[in-house]
Amino acid sequence: MKIGLVDTTFARVDMASFARREIQFNWPNVQLVERTVPGVKDLPVECKKLLDGDCDIVMAFGMPGKEPVDKMCAHEASQGLIHTQLMTNKHIIEVFVHEDEGKNDADLLEVCKNRATKHARNAVEMILKPEALKKRAATGARQGRADTGRIS
Amino acid sequence: MKIGLVDTTFARVDMASFARREIQFNWPNVQLVERTVPGVKDLPVECKKLLDGDCDIVMAFGMPGKEPVDKMCAHEASQGLIHTQLMTNKHIIEVFVHEDEGKNDADLLEVCKNRATKHARNAVEMILKPEALKKRAATGARQGRADTGRIS
Amino acid sequence: MKIGLVDTTFARVDMASFARREIQFNWPNVQLVERTVPGVKDLPVECKKLLDGDCDIVMAFGMPGKEPVDKMCAHEASQGLIHTQLMTNKHIIEVFVHEDEGKNDADLLEVCKNRATKHARNAVEMILKPEALKKRAATGARQGRADTGRIS
Amino acid sequence: MKIGLVDTTFARVDMASFARREIQFNWPNVQLVERTVPGVKDLPVECKKLLDGDCDIVMAFGMPGKEPVDKMCAHEASQGLIHTQLMTNKHIIEVFVHEDEGKNDADLLEVCKNRATKHARNAVEMILKPEALKKRAATGARQGRADTGRIS
Amino acid sequence: MKIGLVDTTFARVDMASFARREIQFNWPNVQLVERTVPGVKDLPVECKKLLDGDCDIVMAFGMPGKEPVDKMCAHEASQGLIHTQLMTNKHIIEVFVHEDEGKNDADLLEVCKNRATKHARNAVEMILKPEALKKRAATGARQGRADTGRIS
Numbered sequence: 001m002k003i004g005l006v007d008t009t010f011a012r013v014d015m016a017s018f019a020r021r022e023i024q025f026n027w028p029n030v031q032l033v034e035r036t037v038p039g040v041k042d043l044p045v046e047c048k049k050l051l052d053g054d055c056d057i058v059m060a061f062g063m064p065g066k067e068p069v070d071k072m073c074a075h076e077a078s079q080g081l082i083h084t085q086l087m088t089n090k091h092i093i094e095v096f097v098h099e100d101e102g103k104n105d106a107d108l109l110e111v112c113k114n115r116a117t118k119h120a121r122n123a124v125e126m127i128l129k130p131e132a133l134k135k136r137a138a139t140g141a142r143q144g145r146a147d148t149g150r151i152s
Numbered sequence: 153m154k155i156g157l158v159d160t161t162f163a164r165v166d167m168a169s170f171a172r173r174e175i176q177f178n179w180p181n182v183q184l185v186e187r188t189v190p191g192v193k194d195l196p197v198e199c200k201k202l203l204d205g206d207c208d209i210v211m212a213f214g215m216p217g218k219e220p221v222d223k224m225c226a227h228e229a230s231q232g233l234i235h236t237q238l239m240t241n242k243h244i245i246e247v248f249v250h251e252d253e254g255k256n257d258a259d260l261l262e263v264c265k266n267r268a269t270k271h272a273r274n275a276v277e278m279i280l281k282p283e284a285l286k287k288r289a290a291t292g293a294r295q296g297r298a299d300t301g302r303i304s
Numbered sequence: 305m306k307i308g309l310v311d312t313t314f315a316r317v318d319m320a321s322f323a324r325r326e327i328q329f330n331w332p333n334v335q336l337v338e339r340t341v342p343g344v345k346d347l348p349v350e351c352k353k354l355l356d357g358d359c360d361i362v363m364a365f366g367m368p369g370k371e372p373v374d375k376m377c378a379h380e381a382s383q384g385l386i387h388t389q390l391m392t393n394k395h396i397i398e399v400f401v402h403e404d405e406g407k408n409d410a411d412l413l414e415v416c417k418n419r420a421t422k423h424a425r426n427a428v429e430m431i432l433k434p435e436a437l438k439k440r441a442a443t444g445a446r447q448g449r450a451d452t453g454r455i456s
Numbered sequence: 457m458k459i460g461l462v463d464t465t466f467a468r469v470d471m472a473s474f475a476r477r478e479i480q481f482n483w484p485n486v487q488l489v490e491r492t493v494p495g496v497k498d499l500p501v502e503c504k505k506l507l508d509g510d511c512d513i514v515m516a517f518g519m520p521g522k523e524p525v526d527k528m529c530a531h532e533a534s535q536g537l538i539h540t541q542l543m544t545n546k547h548i549i550e551v552f553v554h555e556d557e558g559k560n561d562a563d564l565l566e567v568c569k570n571r572a573t574k575h576a577r578n579a580v581e582m583i584l585k586p587e588a589l590k591k592r593a594a595t596g597a598r599q600g601r602a603d604t605g606r607i608s
Numbered sequence: 609m610k611i612g613l614v615d616t617t618f619a620r621v622d623m624a625s626f627a628r629r630e631i632q633f634n635w636p637n638v639q640l641v642e643r644t645v646p647g648v649k650d651l652p653v654e655c656k657k658l659l660d661g662d663c664d665i666v667m668a669f670g671m672p673g674k675e676p677v678d679k680m681c682a683h684e685a686s687q688g689l690i691h692t693q694l695m696t697n698k699h700i701i702e703v704f705v706h707e708d709e710g711k712n713d714a715d716l717l718e719v720c721k722n723r724a725t726k727h728a729r730n731a732v733e734m735i736l737k738p739e740a741l742k743k744r745a746a747t748g749a750r751q752g753r754a755d756t757g758r759i760s
Binding site: 071075078079081082083085086089090091093094098119122126130133134136137138139140141142143148149150151152 | 159160161162163164165166167168186187188189190193194196197198200201204213215221224225228229231232235236239257260261
């Protein structure tokens with residue numbers, strides 16, 4: 001199994017490193033391919049190239065800024081990432097942390113670590129162990145913060 | 153006939169279970185295929201895979217959160233689901249319940265149950281009995297709440 | 305000539321009936337094919353199926369609700385309908401009446417009747433008599449209300 | 457060289473006539489093909505048909521109304537026009553004048569005339585004389601109002 | 609290696625000139641192809657033509673105005689540029705500077721120069737030296753202003 005990790009120079013936290021560690025520690029046989037692009041709008045085509053190649057799934061890391069124009073960039077990037085998946089018939093796990101999600105730098109770092117780590121697990125399981133995701137269906141799972149739980 | 157049910161780990165209510173029960177009770181010969189992905193933006197390509205396979209129709213369950221960023225995710229997912237339908241020439245019934253649609257947890261659960269159950273019926277009828285939908289044309293049908301009725 | 309009429313169970317006014325009457329009265333040789341889907345987001349792929357078949361043009365009827373989420377649904381449906389046209393190289397006449405366009409039920413009904421009737425004429429003329437549309441170019445034509453007229 | 461002019465019955469100013477005059481006066485050898493559709497959302501597929509045919513470029517004229525729903529229609533039409541260009545590998549010059557751009561009817565008419573005329577020139581030059589556009593690069597050129605000029 | 613530079617007549621600052629200088633000075637062997645279109649919405653198909661040709665990457669320069677309608681144009685153009693990349697499997701570096709990003713004309717000019725110059729470097733490195741981008745991954749790199757740095 002091969003996972004692509006694509007991140008940006010724009011981001012202020014090295015989210016790919018958290019995913020890399022999680023994957024290498026728990027699934028040492030999974031291969032990683034890493035790429036860096038300037039910003040989130042450059043992610044879609046870079047992910048597409050990896051998925052057109054031999055990657056089974058790609059994680060796309062981005063950290064949109066606080067301004068309205070940054071929110072719009074994130075929106076456009078997300079649309080492009082969904083389009084890419086439909087063109088390649090493979091999943092891309094979007095791991096975006098908005099810069100204003102954190103109360104301060106330490107909190108932002110924590111959100112990034114939590115989200116990247118949990119999504120690394122999601123990415124591997126989507127390919128190798130989809131039944132694991134099925135068990136967590138509708139459980140209020142959150143990446144970045146604590147899970148919220150199921151209402152029943 | 154085969155129906156795909158795709159839901160998310162993010163949702164806080166197990167909507168797929170309501171649809172499953174409705175279908176198995178009323179149309180025991182209909183086959184079901186079930187998948188779970190992390191969030192609503194992962195739904196489009198998962199639905200596409202099922203529709204590229206032998207599913208006749210897919211129900212896509214999601215529960216977008218309350219924040220503006222969640223609303224945007226839902227929007228992007230919806231665009232992707234429509235695109236998927238146009239690529240596969242098959243229907244996807246989007247069953248999204250926004251977390252802020254319910255006045256409280258009990259009400260939210262009720263909305264989910266009502267919407268998932270009625271849309272399960274819609275999904276089956278769209279394939280097996282399209283004339284049933286035709287009879288309900290322009291009747292103010294609602295999924296999640298009571299119907300509003302026709303103005304004439 | 306064959307026209308598709310696709311409407312929803314969600315709508316509260318039977319707009320397709322106004323179009324049907326207008327067409328059958330004035331162009332009795334035009335064939336009609338009718339379909340019903342749950343809501344506006346289900347319209348694009350249903351229209352696509354008819355256009356991939358032998359329909360020359362399709363009228364898509366919808367009545368988006370008053371809430372922001374309804375407006376967003378209408379937007380997504382409209383994008384899908386435009387995409388469908390580009391995939392099939394045929395026209396779809398979108399006949400959407402927003403529930404809050406009417407001052408009251410009677411007014412809403414009137415808007416629906418006016419819009420559906422005038423657009424039925426547009427649909428036929430776009431296929432059989434494009435020069436009739438050309439004559440009305442830039443005349444401030446309105447469907448649903450009175451025309452506004454040309455500024456010159 | 458052949459240029460398509462596509463306008464709407466919805467518009468209140470005959471913008472195509474300004475473009476026609478400009479082209480016929482200055483480039484009498486350029487052929488024109490004219491079409492009219494109901495509203496701006498009907499423009500994309502009509503333009504696509506002309507570009508799939510033998511038109512080298514198309515001008516798409518529209519006059520979105522003042523209401524939020526009109527702004528949304530314009531947005532959807534613009535997305536469709538860009539998509540059309542990517543499908544055909546040819547340019548479409550979008551000539552939209554929003555009804556609220558004018559201070560009054562006379563001013564609106566003036567904006568329309570100015571924009572349609574200047575864009576007619578752009579359309580011809582994009583095909584016959586791209587170096588003319590290159591000379592005006594980054595000069596703050598405006599269609600509809602006076603140019604703003606370069607900052608340097 | 610061949611880079612396309614596409615700009616607009618609408619922009620008020622000659623951003624392409626900054627990129628040209630940066631590339632010619634540092635990578636004299638890189639070939640440049642330059643095009644000009646009227647506005648940002650005309651960029652996608654022009655970029656597509658260059659990428660369908662022999663350009664390895666394209667820089668798309670634009671300067672959206674201050675009004676809401678201008679912001680919408682920029683959004684539509686950005687969506688089109690992402691779509692173009694997915695169709696061609698090549699990168700487009702979007703170099704947009706919003707007219708209201710600058711405190712005054714001099715500041716706006718400085719932002720343009722900084723952004724165009726840094727993105728010229730990005731464009732070259734994405735093709736010739738992707739490992740250089742990888743070294744700058746998640747360092748809070750900014751084009752237009754000073755870098756913000758990494759949080760760790």
